[in-house]
Amino acid sequence: MGTMRTVPDFSVVRSGHEVQIPEQVSVPWQGLHRAVSRAPTIPGPAPAGRGGAAPRMRSGAAAAPRHRRGGAAAAAPAGAAGGGGGRRGRKKMPGKLKVKIVAGRHLPVMDRASDLTDAFVEVKFGNTTFKTDVYPKSLNPQWNSEWFKFEVDDEELQDEPLQITVLDHDTYSANDAIGKVYIDIDPLLYSEAATVISGWFPIYDTIHGIRGEINVVVKVDLFNDLNRFRQSSCGVKFFCTTSIPKCYRAVVIHGFVEELVVNEDPEYQWIDRIRTPRASNEARQRLISLMSGELQRKIGLKVLEMRGNAVVGYLQCFDLEGESGLVVRAIGTACTLDKLSNTSAFLPACNSPSKEMKEIPFNEDPNPNTYSSGPSTPLKNQTYSFSPSKSYSRQSSSSDTDLSLTPKTGMGSGSAGKEGGPFKTLLRQQTQSALEQRGGSPRRFCTRREFPFFTLTTFPPGFLLHVGGVVSARSVKLLDRIHNPDEPETRDAWWAEIRQEIKSHAKALGCHAVVGYSESTSICEEVCILSASGTAAVLNPRFLQDGTMEGCLEQRIEEASPPGCGFCHIPYDELNMPFPAHLTYCYNCRKQKVPDVLFTTIDLPVEAIVVGKGCLIQARLCRLKKKAQAEANATSISNLLPFMEYEVHTQLMNKLKLRGMNALFGLRIQITVGENMLMGLASATGVYLAALPTPGGIQIAGKTPNDGTYEQHISHMQKKINDTIAKNKELYEINPPELPEEIIGSPIPEPRQRSRLLRSQSESSDEVTELDLSHGKKDAFVLEIDDTDAMEDVHSLLTDVPPPSGFYSCNTEIMPGINNWTPEIQMFTAVRVSRLSNINPTNQTLNKNFNDLCENLLKSLYFKLRSMVPCCLCHVNFTVALPEDELVQIAVTAVAITYDKNQALQANKAPTEKSQQRASTDNEEQLQFPLELCSDPLSSQPFSPAKEVLEGASSHTGIPAAQRATSLEKASPLAEGYLRHRSVPSCTNSTVSVVKMTPLSFLPGAKITKYLGIINMFFIRETTSLREEGGVSGFLHAFIAEVFAMVRAHVAALGGNAVVSYIMKQCVFMENPNKNQAQCLINVSGDAVIFVRESELEMLPVQPSAAAPQHTSSAGDVTT
Amino acid sequence: MSSDLDVFVGNTTLIDEEVYRLWLDGHSVAEAVARRLRGGVLEREGTSVAVLQSDTRDHYRTFQMLERLLHAPPRLLQQLLFQIPPERQALLIQRYYAFDEALARELLGKKLSKGTKKELDEVSARTGVGIRSCRRQFDNFKRVFKAVEELRGPLAENIQQLFLLPPALARDYAAIVFFANSRFETGKRRLQFLSFADFAACAQSLMGHWSQGALAPEAAEPDGDLPKSFLQDLKELKVLVADKDLLDQHKSLVCSALRGKISVHNELEANFKALSRALVNVGGKLTHARDVRDFFVDLVEKVIEPCRSDKWSPGDLRLFLTHYTAAPRNLPGFRHQALWERYMAAISACLLRMYHD
Secondary structure (H helix, E strand, O other), X not given: OHHHHHHHHHHHHHHOOOOOOOOOOOOOOOOOEEEEEEOOOOOOOOOOOOOOOOOOOOOOOOOOOOOOOHHHHHHHHHHHHOOOHHHOOOOOOEEEEEEEEEEEEOOOOOEOOOOEOOEEEEEEEOOEEEEOOOEOOOOOOEOOOOOEEEEEEHHHHHHOEEEEEEEEOOOOOOOEEEEEEEEEOXXXXXXXXXXXXXXXXXXXXXXXXXXXXXXXXXXXXXXXXXHHHHHOHHHOXXXXXXXXXXXXXXXXXXXXXXXXXXXXXXXXXXXXXXOOHHHHHHHHHHHHHHHHHHHHHHHHHHHHHOOOOEEEEEEEEEEEOHHHOEEEEEEEEEEEEEEOOOOOOOOOOOOOHHHXXXXXXXXXXXXXXXXXXXXXXXXXXXXXXXXXXXXXXXXXXXOOHHXXXXXXXXXXXXXXXXXXXXXXXXXXXXXXXXXXXXXOOHHHHOOOOOOOEOOOOOOOOOOEEEEEEEEEEEEEEEOOOOOOOOOOHHXXXXXXXXXXXXXXXXXXXXXXXXXXXXXXEEEEOOEEEEEEEEEEEEEXXXXXXOOOOHHHHHHHHOOOOOOOOHHHOOOOOHHHOOOOOOEEEOOOOOOOEEEXXXXXXXXXXXXXXXXXXXXXXXXXXXXXXXXXXXXXXXXXXXXXXXXXXXXXXXHHHHHHHHOOOOEEEEEEEEEEEOOOEEEEEEEEEEEEEOXXXXXXXXXXXXXXXXXXXXXXXXXXXHHHHHHHHHHHHHHOOOOOOOOOHHHHOXXXXXXXXXXXXXOOOOOOHHHHHHOOOOOOOOOOEEEEEOOHHHHHHHHHHHHOOOOOOOEEEOOOOOOOOOOOEEEEEEEEEEEEEEEXXXXXXXXXXXXXXXXXXXXXXXXXXXXXXXXXXXXXXXXXXXXXXXXXXXXXXXXXXXXXXXXXXXXXXHHHOOHHHHHHHHHHHHOHHHHOOOOOOOOOOOOOOOOOHHHHHHHHHHHOOOXXXXXXXXXXXXXXXXXXXXXXXXXXXXXOOOOOOOOEEOOOOOOOOEEEEEEEEEEEEEEEEEEOOOOOOOHHXXXXXXXXXXXXXXXXXXXXXXXXXXXXXXXXXXXXXEEEHHHOEEEEEEEEEEEEEEEEEHHHHOOOOOOOOOHHHHHHHHHHHHHO | OEEEEEEEEEOEOOOOHHHHHHHHOOOOHHHHXXXXXXXXXXXXXXXXXXXXXXXHHHHHHHHHHHHXXXXXHHHHHHOOOOEOOHHHHHHHHXXXXXXXXXXXXXXXXXXOOHHHHHOHHHHHHHHOOOHHHHHHHHHHHHXXXXXXXXXXXXXXXXXXHXXXXXXXXXXXXXXXXXXXXXXXXXXXXXXXXXXXXXXXXHXXXXXXXXXXXXXXXXXXXXXXXXXXXXXXXXXXXXXXXXXXXXXXXXXXXXXXXXXXXXXXXXXXXXXXXXXXXXXXXHHHHHHOHHHHHOHHHHHHHHXXXXXXXXXXXXXXXXXXXXXXXXXXXXXXXXXXHHHHHHHHHHHHHHHHHHOOO
């Protein structure tokens, strides 16, 4: 086993963090593998029997589900108690929620005798329930109810979903539930989002799926409107989009916000043994909905404290920890956004934060290095020891534990009235610890954030000055029951630890910030791997409120990096490099140093100059692990992780070289833990950056050069590799302009000109250099074949089949090198579960199986979408799960976008020009930013007045719900087209409006005119008649279709016609074929938007601003 | 390595027309894959059998889920589960309700009952239409029949509205419903030369000229039933053959009008009375359900076959029918001219349509 020999390397990595694998020349690839830590154990009730992967089997006996806690029952008391610091000082802001139940259609037959249904509806919000009359004997009831009015406070509004239950009236026995609709009313709480929710919603039942539809109208009147943004987090907008949303401008990007709440999982509560599966599922759905609401509200409060008004790149995840509980956590980037139509109106009255920032003399420290590394140690210690510094990173869930723990910060938050000085507020949550340690002036540090992380992946031009490379950290933890849901300290501490590690990795790369930051977990039984990764970067302070970048930044700002290559220039000191790297002068500007390869987790910056096209690159890996319990298990996982990271990195590097490319964007590495194996899947988009040197080829070197046939074999392989590289260069059109050698020079005296990749440590480097198989390229990559493993690896390199002609694929937002998208898109989700059937599996066979599984899945996607050719699969997102022994589940969500081939060909003739064009396709507004940054953020407003008027007109029209349907039809050329379609007269009475879905933040050929709010939905589906529903595939197929349908219905009810930045965050599938049962949980999110086709936008008449009508209408409603 | 679970779900539901065709034809997944392979898709797309299988299964699952909605096409348009562009929805409906004429011909006039469904095996063997497809088409006939059975107004329009079918297809279904309702005998050997299209045209003529809807759209009786009062009135026409004078006058009027215009004048003179009796009596018998069944048999046996054996050309028949219908206007004492013309309009149309080899 070749891998075993590399052990010595990793003992180093494990003990410290900055130590690099010697061969990892160009990419900082730090992995943190912390020793196992167990949460403090508090004696508690013995855990119930393990649920395992199989779905529970319940008796039919039912009991009323009523789980404790939650905003539902406790919303009012929690608010009154003052809870976390953020809540203190907030006034109650009562509002009125109004709901009207209009009609139902296609209800299921509930009375077999009459083949009809006597339906009525319960409308529940908080603890208040209203009922409609029974509409007898109809499958299409017309209730046309009165307005049901709920008087509620805004906190309740944020936490609670509106719950609509459709029931069948039964005179003699209990009423039968037909199904439910949960409506998140959050979008109604922003002034700029939707004003009404109105439309047909699928009635959903966790056992039967969708059962008919119900037409509902929901409105919210918030009193005390004027103070809305000061008094609650109601006004904070949330975006899943990981870039500045299209019709907004970032005034300030404040930075990282995070929060987590924990609870017991209803599925594992004792009551679950006696209640029906339906009751259990509904309890779970409702709990998660409540927790999401609570989480969002808390994050909102933090944002307000930072004086922001929005969260961008909001990512919320669930950790189903089984018996240990349920964790809902979220991260995001707090921003102050400005609607592009009203540039001046929205800035905070007191003191513009951006101004504040400029006033801060943050360049006091002459030595950037000392600065950046200075606080790292003490800070780290603090975080690890559960000290006060941690508490400001979260507001504990509805208890005052925090206050008692950390009186100082707690008080601070309490006293920081919103009307107080801006610094007070900022001070409150800023690192007081930092102040204490450094003894600096409060003013100096007041804007410092604990973690300078950004969940954004795309930035306004000029924001990103330099990119250091990928930083990642992983940690293996043992889960323990969360005994007190109000104290999620342990989970917090875990994440704080990891973030700290990421931060210090970034510092080691000379970077003050981490962009494209994300966090994930993988849980198997009681073991949990926590992962975080991002891209170390140096940012332009102009956009930031916080002063984290200080010295080093100031120094670099002078340099005025050229736009197309600045981000490639190394941020670290070349004489004091954090790891051995091969540096050259930038191939673009020839002024700064660049590495030979660049890995990042962000999207390709719009200004980047790219040669040719990009492609999806994946590294796939399996590692067997012994089954073990508790600590032993965690330890063995910890031991395996470094190997996996290393191998994944090696594969990525090899595959990148094989494609003749030199940079990876959107890198996402997933390590999944199962009972008896670990799986690693890394996806990224490879590109050729013009600023970086041409990658060398791959050389393979045999270990036993005397054997003739072996040599022949080696040379045969070498030829194959060379051929592949040549073919790929042609395929991806990589023809970089030739540069005279002397211009580039070789600035760094290096003993080895060759960056090598060795599989074996025992090999001496000399031996390799002797074998000069170089075919002219100076940076050849040597792959040594010393055993069969290595041979397999080389083979596997060559097994990746390029997509069929007409197809390209990438996992980033846009495909580098393609710029002429046509409007046709097809978003899809594919899920496969395969059995790794080997009786005695080895790593090799597993690898091969896994590799085949992924390749076949891709092949299958290409085949399915063949009618769209030429097209590109964008944002290809693979997630791997190991639901059971030998079972691998892969879920892929992506969007296929067609493009115009003829135009593409033209553009290809001028690579540089083309790349610029490409950048402009969907970010045209951003490109209009002056590339040299002006100091005043307001004056950098790039829009022409004409455009503003248009935007204002379309985005501010408060289209009444009644008119909406028609205006929607207008908005969608599709709908219009179909109406015109004469050959299908029968279908013109279609009432369902088309809702597009895409994982991207934009729609090709369209302009997003309004963001209507975040969609965040969680569904459970269960069946006890798996065979009858078409087996596992039939069951899941229907469920995914149902989830799509429910997302579309909610968007349409908000008045939207698309979901952007759509993501399926979780798809947990469990089956028990013996019992004919299966259960699946799906969590999706995205941003509901209204888009207008660009072609139609030009024709759109300027409508009068709807600000006034909107106001009057709401006022009118109040009086009703 | 086997895939236990393998699904692909698009936001816009993918519909592969070829696979839909195979599914409609009742092929199993394995058969469909085999047929697609023979179609050469593998070579064209450079893919593998496994991919083809997975793709076919996905489509089949989608179609199975869609089938429930296809049973009530307006629901397909309203449902939220599958986002399908309208022209695709129309295609799905149209193909689902399209039928094999050979099969429809076999089932024409039969009661759409469970008993008939059980006989589909033989029908399948005779027509070469797969048994599953036969059953699906049979169920379509039955579903449409049940849906419009009690409805008022023009049958074809009702069908078009309820099932969103193209007009031509809706008319064909109307014919099937009409035949099933009146239970006309179509299976006799001497009727074998008639195609489904012939019968469908006849059904249209009958409904068009005879049914209540043709006269008053608000009429109370469903279009599929021939109006009872009308059929009752037809008995009055018997006077044309029962009254010897009328019969002779009728004959002389027609014969003199056609003199020199048709090649079979002698035969006409010889057979006029028999023909006229047959033509009038067909209508007179229609009040009895059992005689209704023999409507087409009678027409063939008593009109078409004699004419054919006398080598009438279609033109001869047309001229004859025109004058035969018009002549009673000039008959003294005949008071049922309107009824007569309404009756003969349908009969003529049927005869002309059916008069071929």
